[in-house]
Amino acid sequence: MMRTLVLGGARSGKSAFAEQLAQSSGKEVVYLATAQARDGEMATRIAHHRAQRPASWPTVEEPLQLGAVLRAHAAPGRLLLVDCLTLWLSNLMFCSGEAYPEVGAIELPAQFHHERAHLLTVLDEIDCDVVLVSNEVGMGIVPYGAISRAFLDEAGRLNQAVAALCERAVFVAAGLPLYLKGAP
Numbered sequence: 001m002m003r004t005l006v007l008g009g010a011r012s013g014k015s016a017f018a019e020q021l022a023q024s025s026g027k028e029v030v031y032l033a034t035a036q037a038r039d040g041e042m043a044t045r046i047a048h049h050r051a052q053r054p055a056s057w058p059t060v061e062e063p064l065q066l067g068a069v070l071r072a073h074a075a076p077g078r079l080l081l082v083d084c085l086t087l088w089l090s091n092l093m094f095c096s097g098e099a100y101p102e103v104g105a106i107e108l109p110a111q112f113h114h115e116r117a118h119l120l121t122v123l124d125e126i127d128c129d130v131v132l133v134s135n136e137v138g139m140g141i142v143p144y145g146a147i148s149r150a151f152l153d154e155a156g157r158l159n160q161a162v163a164a165l166c167e168r169a170v171f172v173a174a175g176l177p178l179y180l181k182g183a184p
Contacts, residue, residue, distance in 0.1 A: 013175030034088035067118035074126035085134035106150040
């Protein structure tokens with residue numbers, strides 16, 4: 001069993017790299033998508049990603065209950081490819097329809113805390129290969145606005161927690177992998 005976290009910035013090549021890892025594994029691949037097509041731009045992005053991956057990979061779309069979907073699809077000889085954790089995190093942060101203040105403390109919904117904890121538990125327990133894609137958002141200026149800072153903080157915490165559970169962590173920039181943990 002190999003759990004791999006693939007990190008990178010926007011348009012860094014992280015999804016393509018994760019797909020290459022999955023394809024070269026020789027295992028049955030199930031693609032777990034967290035994006036939601038809420039507008040035309042996102043629908044176009046989703047269509048582009050679909051066109052890039054093999055049609056033989058079944059796709060499971062789940063914006064919130066990622067832990068449950070991982071558990072349901074885990075099986076020996078299978079690789080689960082999750083793309084992406086930061087979209088999932090955003091979905092969770094806004095799942096209650098809360099209008100967050102521009103300044104001040106941010107109280108995230110109970111479902112956020114439950115689903116995050118569940119994902120980490122399931123990721124530690126399942127017995128199959130998993131490749132998780134996530135954005136590294138902590139390398140720039142700390143954003144203005146409470147919700148943007150809360151997202152930055154939670155994305156960093158999630159990436160650290162997932163990396164701790166993974167045997168391998170890879171940072172991708174300009175389409176090139178840098179192995180942070182584990183061997184190629």
